[in-house]
Amino acid sequence: MAEVSDDRARAEALTRRRVLIVDDNVRVRQELRTLLPLAGDVEIVGEAANGREAIRLARALRPEVVLIDLEMPVLDGYEAARQIKIVSPACRVVALTVHGYEAARQKAGRCGVDAFLVKGTDVESLMKAILGRYRPLPSSCWRQRLRSRRLI
Numbered sequence: 001m002a003e004v005s006d007d008r009a010r011a012e013a014l015t016r017r018r019v020l021i022v023d024d025n026v027r028v029r030q031e032l033r034t035l036l037p038l039a040g041d042v043e044i045v046g047e048a049a050n051g052r053e054a055i056r057l058a059r060a061l062r063p064e065v066v067l068i069d070l071e072m073p074v075l076d077g078y079e080a081a082r083q084i085k086i087v088s089p090a091c092r093v094v095a096l097t098v099h100g101y102e103a104a105r106q107k108a109g110r111c112g113v114d115a116f117l118v119k120g121t122d123v124e125s126l127m128k129a130i131l132g133r134y135r136p137l138p139s140s141c142w143r144q145r146l147r148s149r150r151l152i
Helices: 002-015 025-039 051-061 077-087 102-110 125-129 140-146
Strands: 017-022 042-048 065-068 092-097 115-118
Touching: 002 140, 017 025, 017 051, 017 125, 025 042, 025 051, 025 125, 042 051, 042 077, 051 065, 065 077, 077 092, 077 102, 092 125, 102 115
Parallel strands: 017 042, 017 065, 065 092, 092 115
Antiparallel strands: none
């Protein structure tokens, strides 16, 4: 009986996405740390408050996904994303930001960001972005996609 539960625990650990949360707002990090594991197969492996910490933790922890704010002190999320992709090209970088304008999207794309979401988006879209099943929408559609259950 114990072998079955050990096997199940190992299988679940293998299917969970290892996520590093990067945001200078402690409240945002706390909310994401609480919500994401409840919403899907996510294991939070670490948290950072700025881009420099994000790079250091990405090297040390080797997350599969980095969920990153773009505007932060010390080193912004754009440069952090660029450096994380150099160190770990297979790592999926998901931007979660208040800046939904097209120039921010384009700059994030040039820095290697794989998915771009505006804070306030629904949890379902966030989970799709983390799991790699997110299809970006044209910028004009963002407000239409927001649902009643919002994150942040």
